[in-house]
Amino acid sequence: MEQLLKEKTAIIVNKLYGTNFTAQEITVNQTAKEFTGDFTVVIFPFIKIAKKKPEEIGKEIGDALQMEISEIDSYNVVKGFVNFKLKNEFWNNFLLKSSADDNSQEAAHFFSLPSTHKKIMVEYAGPNTNKPLHLGHIRNIFIGYSVSEILKAAGNEVVKVNIYNDRGIHICKSMLAYQKFGNNDTPKSKGIKGDHLVGDYYVKFDQELKIQIAGLMLNGMSEEDAKKNAPLNVEVKEMLLKWEAGDTTVRALWEMMNGWVYEGFEETYQLIGCDFNKHYKESDTYLLGKNIVEEGLSKNVFYKRPDGAVSIDLTADGLDEKVLMRSDGTSVYITQDLGTADLRYQDFEPDQMIYTVANEQDYHFKVLKLVTQKLGKKYADGINHLSYGMVDLPTGKMKSREGTVVDADDLIEEMIRTAKEQTLELGKTENFSAGEAEKLYYELGMGALKFFILKVDPRKRMIFNPKESIDFHGFTGPFIQYTYARIQSVKRKAGNSFKNTTPQIAVNESEQKLLLQLYLYPTIIKEAAANLDPALLANYIYFIAKNFNSFYAENSIMQAETENIKNFRLLLSDLTARVLKKGMKLLGIEVPERM
RNA sequence: GGUCCGGUAGCUCAGGGGAUAGAGCAACAGCCUUCUAAGCUGUGGGUCAUUGGUUCGAUUCCAAUCCGGAUCACCA
Numbered sequence: 051m052e053q054l055l056k057e058k059t060a061i062i063v064n065k066l067y068g069t070n071f072t073a074q075e076i077t078v079n080q081t082a083k084e085f086t087g088d089f090t091v092v093i094f095p096f097i098k099i100a101k102k103k104p105e106e107i108g109k110e111i112g113d114a115l116q117m118e119i120s121e122i123d124s125y126n127v128v129k130g131f132v133n134f135k136l137k138n139e140f141w142n143n144f145l146l147k148s149s150a151d152d153n154s155q156e157a158a159h160f161f162s163l164p165s166t167h168k169k170i171m172v173e174y175a176g177p178n179t180n181k182p183l184h185l186g187h188i189r190n191i192f193i194g195y196s197v198s199e200i201l202k203a204a205g206n207e208v209v210k211v212n213i214y215n216d217r218g219i220h221i222c223k224s225m226l227a228y229q230k231f232g233n234n235d236t237p238k239s240k241g242i243k244g245d246h247l248v249g250d251y252y253v254k255f256d257q258e259l260k261i262q263i264a265g266l267m268l269n270g271m272s273e274e275d276a277k278k279n280a281p282l283n284v285e286v287k288e289m290l291l292k293w294e295a296g297d298t299t300v301r302a303l304w305e306m307m308n309g310w311v312y313e314g315f316e317e318t319y320q321l322i323g324c325d326f327n328k329h330y331k332e333s334d335t336y337l338l339g340k341n342i343v344e345e346g347l348s349k350n351v352f353y354k355r356p357d358g359a360v361s362i363d364l365t366a367d368g369l370d371e372k373v374l375m376r377s378d379g380t381s382v383y384i385t386q387d388l389g390t391a392d393l394r395y396q397d398f399e400p401d402q403m404i405y406t407v408a409n410e411q412d413y414h415f416k417v418l419k420l421v422t423q424k425l426g427k428k429y430a431d432g433i434n435h436l437s438y439g440m441v442d443l444p445t446g447k448m449k450s451r452e453g454t455v456v457d458a459d460d461l462i463e464e465m466i467r468t469a470k471e472q473t474l475e476l477g478k479t480e481n482f483s484a485g486e487a488e489k490l491y492y493e494l495g496m497g498a499l500k501f502f503i504l505k506v507d508p509r510k511r512m513i514f515n516p517k518e519s520i521d522f523h524g525f526t527g528p529f530i531q532y533t534y535a536r537i538q539s540v541k542r543k544a545g546n547s548f549k550n551t552t553p554q555i556a557v558n559e560s561e562q563k564l565l566l567q568l569y570l571y572p573t574i575i576k577e578a579a580a581n582l583d584p585a586l587l588a589n590y591i592y593f594i595a596k597n598f599n600s601f602y603a604e605n606s607i608m609q610a611e612t613e614n615i616k617n618f619r620l621l622l623s624d625l626t627a628r629v630l631k632k633g634m635k636l637l638g639i640e641v642p643e644r645m
Numbered sequence: 646g647g648u649c650c651g652g653u654a655g656c657u658c659a660g661g662g663g664a665u666a667g668a669g670c671a672a673c674a675g676c677c678u679u680c681u682a683a684g685c686u687g688u689g690g691g692u693c694a695u696u697g698g699u700u701c702g703a704u705u706c707c708a709a710u711c712c713g714g715a716u717c718a719c720c721a
Binding site for chain 2: 084085090092094097129131218332359360361368369370372374375376378382408410411412413414416439440442447472476478494502507511512513514518519524525529531539540543593596602603606607608609
């Protein structure tokens with residue numbers, strides 16, 4: 051309807067005033083709440099050309115549009131705004147159509163958009179295999195998963211992939227510390243998750259190293275020399291060389307410890323409720339980039355420095371020179387990503403590759419895209435960095451060495467525990483079975499956490515206060531879950547047998563507001579997909595729930611004045627519930643039938 | 646220093662050329678013999694960092710300045 055208003059307005063204005071507006075240049079808003087109407091056409095831009103008063107122009111356009119669009123009931127002009135009210139018939143029809151079965155064509159069209167025939171790959175998570183997941187990964191995973199689901203709902207085929215940073219000096223650190231201090235402990239023998247066990251040794255390495263460095267400095271060595279000569283640093287470099295040479299003992303240790311980590315990660319993924327079509331590992335792909343280095347050299351896009359390192363000059367593009375292969379012939383980070391991108395394109399041939407990676411790597415992805423473009427790669431233009439802001443604590447940035455990292459498993463456990471406490475306090479689960487209750491606490495805890503993080507624009511950095519950030523009231527996941535459960539309760543009381551046909555009835559203000567909001571669902575999905583922004587959807591869902599609760603407080607559904615109105619309200623409530631459920635699902639949040 | 650991102654209520658965040666700038670939390674005042682009060686209604690709270698510019702109209706766009714962050718490795 052907004053599009054229709056734009057198109058018709060452009061035609062009318064052009065005919066009336068001899069202008070040349072396109073539909074895109076016409077502004078159509080939702081009517082502000084203090085005025086009567088559903089949609090508003092802004093006519094300020096025409097004043098100058100038409101050389102008439104806004105009121106006159108408004109009347110001319112209003113009359114003409116009313117002739118053109120049969121759904122328009124009435125309009126009013128306030129200053130430079132023409133507010134259009136649509137006919138009850140239009141809203142009734144909308145409600146009926148979208149209330150059809152999920153399988154029906156109309157409902158399917160409403161809840162998921164037509165296919166774009168595009169395949170989009172989304173990379174997210176991307177953890178290192180030397181420590182457990184933390185709050186930063188949580189934001190990454192929530193965003194990556196939700197963006198994937200939104201893209202699907204917007205008609206795209208989506209491939210979710212993960213990348214494991216599973217090799218390198220940092221991985222060797224936890225391995226070496228384990229070898230030295232591990233006493234053959236296993237996750238089983240210690241009774242902790244594998245990723246946590248490995249993470250403990252990563253910390254242990256750093257602690258022991260500090261002691262060694264301090265000792266050497268006490269003996270008069272400079273800090274720089276002490277770092278270089280500390281036995282642990284020397285040994286860890288040796289270990290990396292052994293790993294690269296395929297040393298069987300080192301590889302076996304690596305396999306074992308990474309295996310523990312993967313098991314631990316899987317457990318966390320399940321808890322979070324995310325999934326992947328494929329996991330890539332850097333140990334499999336870090337050598338692939340070398341072919342690309344060759345290719346770049348032969349195309350004269352790269353050049354060899356006197357010392358043998360391969361480099362590309364990006365100064366003309368406002369960046370710097372970038373080394374792509376070390377003088378000793380080994381790859382750097384960017385080289386691996388070049389190789390991985392190539393491999394992924396061979397695997398899936400996606401039209402777009404979206405990388406969910408924090409904004410501290412903006413520069414890296416600029417380089418990646420530029421280099422692939424200069425190489426003339428087919429997939430180059432489809433490379434898209436979904437650059438999200440870092441999560442800060444009230445005390446500032448999270449730092450693993452200072453122990454200020456919020457662990458993902460701990461945080462989730464804490465969330466569920468809090469959800470349980472609050473629910474018990476309200477006595478909401480008195481007639482729940484134990485299993486049902488546990489499921490509810492989980493859904494509420496995760497819902498609160500996910501919603502808290504996803505309601506913020508991904509691009510912005512956000513502050514997370516573990517003690518205060520999580521609430522179950524107001525603009526939160528549980529508020530929406532509660533609204534959904536309320537509706538389900540009413541539907542149960544109505545016997546779930548309300549009729550899917552309803553006579554034309556006049557809608558009151560709160561019903562009207564809700565209908566208009568619901569009507570916008572497909573538009574919001576489209577926008578969220580285009581902007582890769584779950585926050586748009588989260589905000590939208592919140593307003594739906596808020597509007598419903600106002601409606602619910604002002605009107606009785608079961609005791610409505612007539613059967614027709616009761617039926618209408620049940621349909622309206624049901625559609626609200628379905629929008630809430632589908633929308634929340636796209637954020638990765640489940641909604642309970644009772645709470 | 647170069648480049649990029651941000652600065653909106655006490656706090657956490659929406660709004661990104663249009664009407665009197667919005668939510669939640671916190672504070673205060675009301676609403677449960679009636680469909681779930683994790684709810685609803687209301688009150689107070691703002692120099693939209695600053696200064697210029699573009700425009701019929703700027704919190705929104707542009708420039709400069711100030712403040713905060715990121716980045717500019719033969720680290721990942």
